[in-house]
Amino acid sequence: MLLQQRVAVITGGGRGIGRGVSLRFAHEGARLALVDLEQAHLDETAAVLAREAPGAEHILLQGDVSSSADVQRVFGETIARFGRLDVLVNNAGIGNPPVPIVDMPEEAWDRTIAVNLKSVFLCSKAAARQFIAQGGGGRVVSVASQAGKTGYPMLTPYCASKAGIVLFTQAFAKEVAAHQVTVNCVCPGTIDTPLLRGGIETASGGALKFEDVAGTILPSIPLGRVGSPADVAKVITFLASDEADYMTGQAINITGGQEMH
Numbered sequence: 001m002l003l004q005q006r007v008a009v010i011t012g013g014g015r016g017i018g019r020g021v022s023l024r025f026a027h028e029g030a031r032l033a034l035v036d037l038e039q040a041h042l043d044e045t046a047a048v049l050a051r052e053a054p055g056a057e058h059i060l061l062q063g064d065v066s067s068s069a070d071v072q073r074v075f076g077e078t079i080a081r082f083g084r085l086d087v088l089v090n091n092a093g094i095g096n097p098p099v100p101i102v103d104m105p106e107e108a109w110d111r112t113i114a115v116n117l118k119s120v121f122l123c124s125k126a127a128a129r130q131f132i133a134q135g136g137g138g139r140v141v142s143v144a145s146q147a148g149k150t151g152y153p154m155l156t157p158y159c160a161s162k163a164g165i166v167l168f169t170q171a172f173a174k175e176v177a178a179h180q181v182t183v184n185c186v187c188p189g190t191i192d193t194p195l196l197r198g199g200i201e202t203a204s205g206g207a208l209k210f211e212d213v214a215g216t217i218l219p220s221i222p223l224g225r226v227g228s229p230a231d232v233a234k235v236i237t238f239l240a241s242d243e244a245d246y247m248t249g250q251a252i253n254i255t256g257g258q259e260m261h
């Protein structure tokens, strides 16, 4: 097992990619602190863990990762329960309303940047303080996006937040390298989650479902299929493990070949 007894905070662990990472980490022997804004999402992930990884040690922590008070509380509860921290997965994120920048409400810009980028700062700060205090290194893996490498119209705040994660990763990796803390991010492409399906429905005013547009998406993916949360979880597991101990500051595409730089 790649993560035996490692203590991992996974933000957005209640659904989609975060649930996939939680399940894979549980199978690799990790002890989990799952953080999510929605208690109902956390409860669903707990039910999946009970069914598919029975006995996996985990706590459920409701909180908003863009709030410094909530972040301090959830990290405090994690350390109180497990006594240490080994891995942070910054996964929680949201889309933005699909409108051009000339019509983008200021609140939508602020919320997207706060949930997708400020949260990475707040959680990484809390994790790094714990890693440095306890000694022995640590792992930060953040979920950026292929939209952090290539711009997509109507997704401007989302793209800006994800590009921010890529450069945050590089700068922070250099800061904490002396403590043997590695900092990497992944850039998923088209991954089948409620966020993707909801985004397609919202963008089409409810007229289209994922299945309606899959035929137009697939030709742009060289490997010919949409990704799954498990596809992303594999790479995050590798980056969180000792197998990746000579990698830091990287932004790894998981896109079926859709993004190559």
Ligand SMILES: NC(=O)c1ccc[n+]([C@@H]2O[C@H](COP(=O)([O-])OP(=O)(O)OC[C@H]3O[C@@H](n4cnc5c(N)ncnc54)[C@H](O)[C@@H]3O)[C@@H](O)[C@H]2O)c1
Residues within 6 Å of the ligand: 011, 012, 013, 014, 015, 016, 017, 018, 035, 036, 037, 038, 041, 063, 064, 065, 066, 091, 092, 093, 094, 115, 143, 144, 145, 146, 187, 188, 189, 190, 191, 192, 193, 194, 195, 196
């Ligand atoms: N699905 C894709 O195609 C895709 C592609 C590239 C990147 N991503 C990124 O992957 C990450 C996970 O996306 P997903 O598709 O699994 O989304 P999702 O909506 O299915 O799940 C996200 C989870 O994060 C939680 N969350 C949202 N805001 C939060 C907050 N403020 N505090 C705490 N929790 C919060 C939600 O309640 C939800 O449970 C996001 O950062 C997203 O931008 C997704």
